[in-house]
Structures are given as C-alpha cells and as structure tokens.
Amino acid sequence: MKKLALHWRILLGMAAGVAFAALLIQFEWGKGFIVDWIKPFGTIFINALKLIAIPLILGSLISGIADLNNITQLSKMGVRTLAIYLATTVIAVSLGLVIVNVIKPGSAVSEETRTQLLASYEKDAGTRITAAEKQKATGPLKPLEDLVPENIIAAASSNGNMLQVIIFALFFGIGLILIPPDKAAPVKGFFNGLNEVVLKMIDLIMLAAPFGVFALLAAIIAEAPGPDLFVALLWYAMSVVLGLALLYCFYIFLVWAFTKKSPAFFLKGIAPAQLLAFSTSSSAATLPVTMERVTEHLGVDDDVASFVLPIGATVNMDGTSLYQAVAAVFIAQTFGMDLSFGTQLGIILTATLASIGSAAVPGAGMVMLVIVLAQAGIPEVGLALIFAIDRPLDMCRTTINVTGDAVVAMIVAKSLGKLGEPKAQDWDDRLEEVI
Ligand code: ASP
Numbered sequence: 305m306k307k308l309a310l311h312w313r314i315l316l317g318m319a320a321g322v323a324f325a326a327l328l329i330q331f332e333w334g335k336g337f338i339v340d341w342i343k344p345f346g347t348i349f350i351n352a353l354k355l356i357a358i359p360l361i362l363g364s365l366i367s368g369i370a371d372l373n374n375i376t377q378l379s380k381m382g383v384r385t386l387a388i389y390l391a392t393t394v395i396a397v398s399l400g401l402v403i404v405n406v407i408k409p410g411s412a413v414s415e416e417t418r419t420q421l422l423a424s425y426e427k428d429a430g431t432r433i434t435a436a437e438k439q440k441a442t443g444p445l446k447p448l449e450d451l452v453p454e455n456i457i458a459a460a461s462s463n464g465n466m467l468q469v470i471i472f473a474l475f476f477g478i479g480l481i482l483i484p485p486d487k488a489a490p491v492k493g494f495f496n497g498l499n500e501v502v503l504k505m506i507d508l509i510m511l512a513a514p515f516g517v518f519a520l521l522a523a524i525i526a527e528a529p530g531p532d533l534f535v536a537l538l539w540y541a542m543s544v545v546l547g548l549a550l551l552y553c554f555y556i557f558l559v560w561a562f563t564k565k566s567p568a569f570f571l572k573g574i575a576p577a578q579l580l581a582f583s584t585s586s587s588a589a590t591l592p593v594t595m596e597r598v599t600e601h602l603g604v605d606d607d608v609a610s611f612v613l614p615i616g617a618t619v620n621m622d623g624t625s626l627y628q629a630v631a632a633v634f635i636a637q638t639f640g641m642d643l644s645f646g647t648q649l650g651i652i653l654t655a656t657l658a659s660i661g662s663a664a665v666p667g668a669g670m671v672m673l674v675i676v677l678a679q680a681g682i683p684e685v686g687l688a689l690i691f692a693i694d695r696p697l698d699m700c701r702t703t704i705n706v707t708g709d710a711v712v713a714m715i716v717a718k719s720l721g722k723l724g725e726p727k728a729q730d731w732d733d734r735l736e737e738v739i
Contacts, residue, residue, distance in 0.1 A: 314517055315579060321519065353590070359498060360502045382611075385716050388712050389619065390656070393659060397656055398652060400626035400628075404630040409637070410636065413540075422685060429687035429691055432674060470618070513580065516583075543630050548623055563715065577593045578703045581594075581703045582700070585702045586702065588618070595609055598714070602713075602726060608722050624705060626704075628658055628672065629651055632655070651676060651680055658675050666698055670698075
C-alpha cells in the first residue's frame, strides 16, 4: 500500500493533537497530563530541528558559495535577494495598514474588555516591554555592528546569532573561491559532506514529524486561555488573518508570474514546511525543512537556496511585519487615538525594520512590536491587549514568513537561470531508504 504523503501525515498528526487535547482538558487532570507527559515530546522535536540549524547553515552556505566559483555571481544574487526581500516586506506592511484602517477592529473593543485585558496581561506585556527596552537603548548602528561576531565559536553557540554565523559562512565561502582550486578542493569536500549528513539528519527527524506536531498542538490547546478573550479580539484576529491570506495570494501570483509554476505545484512542494512553521511558530526551527522542500520539490538550485533561505529565515518576515502594522494601529484605535497619515508612513518604516530585527522564534514579533509602538507614540502597555491571542496569530504569520522565503528563492533562482525541475526522488522514497 502506498504511504500517505508527508503533508497529510503531518496534518493528521496536528488534527489528532487538537482532538486529543480538546478531549483531555474536559477532565481536571487533563491539562497537567498534557503539560507533563505530552509537551516534552514536542519540545524534543523542535530542539532536534534547531540542533541542526547551525551545522546546516555552515555546510550548505559554504559549499553553495564555493560552487558559485565567482564573486560577481554572488553579488548579483545578494543584491536581488535583498531587494526582493525589502520590496515584499514593504508591500506586506502597507497591506496590513490598509486592512486595519478599513476594518477598524479597535472600535469593536468595548471599554470594559479593554480594562479587563489590560489588567489580565499587564505583567506578561511588561516582560516583553523590558526585553524590547534593551534593544531600544542601543545606538542606531548597533544592529550593523552586531552582524560581525568577534568569535565564531561563541557566535555558533547560540541559535539567536544565526545572522552572525551566516556572515561567517559567507566570508569563509568567499575566501574559498579566491584560493587555488587544488587547495580549496579538500575544504569544499568536507563542507559538501557535512551538508549531505545534515540533510540525511533532516530526513530522520521528519520521520517523527507527525508525532512531534501532535505533541506541539496538544500543548498549545491545553495551555490556551479561555475562549471569551478570543471572541473579544475576533475582529483584530480576523484582520491579521485576512491580511496574511491576501499576502499568500500575492505570493502565489508572484510564483506564477515569475516562474510560470502553478499554485498546485508550489503548494504541494512547500506544504510540509508550512505545516511545521504553523506548528512550531519558528522560522529558524523550520529552516532545515524549508531548505529540503525548496531544493528537492520546487527545483531551486542548491547554491541559491543555501544563500537565500537562511538569510530569509532571519531577516525576511513579511507575515510578522504585516501583523506589527495591524497590531500597532489596532492598539491605537482601542485607545481612541487617531493616527495621522505621517505616523502611519512612519509605521511602514519601523515595522519593516522591526520585522528584520525580529528573531525567528516564537513570540519575537511581539517583542519588536514595542519599538513600532514607541516610534508611533502609541502606549506600550497596549501590548497587553493583544497578548491573549498572540500565539495562534504567531502560528499563522510564521507560515507566511516561511512561504515568503520560498517564493523569493524561486524568483531569484529563475532570474539566474537556476530554477530546474524538482529532483525526481520523493521524500517518501527517501524515508523508506532511511528505515
Ligand atoms: N515566530 C515568527 C517566526 O519565527 C516571528 C514572530 O513574528 O514572532 O518567523
């Protein structure tokens, strides 16, 4: 019998996790049981994915750049990648602003709900504000300064420094191109081998994906706040989701317009990465799977994917930037503030920068939202208003973040003549080989 395709197995795992938790929380001991006995398996699954992120970046980026063989190709790819990333982010923020101004979700929140939300989530919001304060206290060029680590071992010791590792890998790869080929060959061989090993490790981890997402979703349901607050914030949530959905349609259009690939082709290729992004709320944890899907199933050349995707996972967050725009204006509306056109233009700039600065981990977009609020003169305590519903929205925006990276990888590959047919071998066949 033919096995179910991977994305169906992951979907089944997710649905089973939701149903299981919905049933168990009916019992008094249910939540505790899920937190103690099910959630840890989700954490193990995410940790396993994060575990290979740094070796993956080193292996794939260094061997990818070395394969390019010349610096002109690299700079061409770099300029196109960054330009498209920036353009899509600005479009995302602008779309968010249009939607939130048309729907006006803030006016649907009653005075009473506002007071209740502010009181319930004041403390949680405070922690995020303190985290953001640290970031705000630094000089304007600090993010640039932080790009270059002073020690690669120290940088590679934390997933939070992914961008620094990328810079090191780029630099190392450029060095490799510039030395005589006979000297470069063994080093290239090593990183090629490392890359292969890491890709095989991803195959192994993905065997556990349906169980991993089961545990993750069960824990999310068990720990979710009661439904009342969801209802109060329904219009706000719907504005974010509508914006993300429109952005998604825009991506599908871009894929079709630039590469002539059908929506079904794109969707089938990227779906497992999207489902993992949704379940983990982390672009960084999803990166290994995004890489695999984009190269093997969407036909992007390895050297393009290994450059575009790690950078995208850390700096290109269109879903996050759209959410930050909607959330900022929503909070202002709830406080009865009327934001001028100039202020909203300012939000385009700050939300773009804030999404670039957001780490690719759960909840990071909310911390950086504090900076958008501060710049626009919106009370930061307003963060408490959107706290209750942030996790499900994080799941949705992370899915879009990952999708955006894949789309840009396809466009850049196409423009460089490096978009081919997907490699014939199916994931399921490869899994069979593994077991
Ligand atoms: N969780 C998002 C990501 O990893 C970032 C965020 O918006 O919080 O892409």
